[in-house]
Amino acid sequence: MQALGRHILAEVYGCKFEVLNDIKKVEDIMINAALEAGAEVREFVFHKFSPQGVSGVVVISESHLAIHTWPELGYAAVDVFTCGDKVDPWDACNYLAKHFGAEYVNATEVKRGIIEQGQEERLVVNI
Amino acid sequence: MQALGRHILAEVYGCKFEVLNDIKKVEDIMINAALEAGAEVREFVFHKFSPQGVSGVVVISESHLAIHTWPELGYAAVDVFTCGDKVDPWDACNYLAKHFGAEYVNATEVKRGIIEQGQEERLVVNI
Numbered sequence: 001m002q003a004l005g006r007h008i009l010a011e012v013y014g015c016k017f018e019v020l021n022d023i024k025k026v027e028d029i030m031i032n033a034a035l036e037a038g039a040e041v042r043e044f045v046f047h048k049f050s051p052q053g054v055s056g057v058v059v060i061s062e063s064h065l066a067i068h069t070w071p072e073l074g075y076a077a078v079d080v081f082t083c084g085d086k087v088d089p090w091d092a093c094n095y096l097a098k099h100f101g102a103e104y105v106n107a108t109e110v111k112r113g114i115i116e117q118g119q120e121e122r123l124v125v126n127i
Numbered sequence: 128m129q130a131l132g133r134h135i136l137a138e139v140y141g142c143k144f145e146v147l148n149d150i151k152k153v154e155d156i157m158i159n160a161a162l163e164a165g166a167e168v169r170e171f172v173f174h175k176f177s178p179q180g181v182s183g184v185v186v187i188s189e190s191h192l193a194i195h196t197w198p199e200l201g202y203a204a205v206d207v208f209t210c211g212d213k214v215d216p217w218d219a220c221n222y223l224a225k226h227f228g229a230e231y232v233n234a235t236e237v238k239r240g241i242i243e244q245g246q247e248e249r250l251v252v253n254i
Contacts, residue, residue: 004204005204007136009239011240013215018190026174027218042182043172045184047186049188056186057186057191059183064184066193066208068191070131073131075136077131079193079206081204112136112204113197114138116198
């Protein structure tokens, strides 16, 4: 069995309200987390909610990073999804946890796109 | 304990190459999946890769939908992340599985942002 992607679901707790509610800071940290891991940034969109909270996504050649912040709880839900061997999603995860000033992070890696041995070759041949 | 969000990780298999490689079709299906579930679309970005594959994200008021396609494998990795009670992420997931013409889908729901009883009130008071 082979996995096409690695997807980290990170629960980031204990961050400062001011950071999680600042769209520019959140955007900078997420883009720099992608770059720090060696990813190639393709597109990004961020949105500021009223009265508080930021949502945003960075599309990278290797998949994406996403964040949703609850500044009033000091909490952010972060996803780092990468495919290929070039980028280690934990590099991005560690970078952003540090730069958000998280008190603690609960992160899990999920394998995405489990392709059984031989399936890839068969499917490619069938196209 | 209370969860702030519901996140479906869907492994979508057995789709047609032509659909998964068509950025406009992928974009339409993902945006309509969000709307079908009653979500409010805020932003979206999609990117077409060479020689094949599409990545894209729809930021909704209730969080986001994301997709990465491997047309040569008939496979797409899809995320549907919602917060609040208004939108059921499974409505979006079922819609997109149907419209991608998936042969089978392996989907799991993960709770995001587990906040312990009383933590929310304490944190709000502390701000």
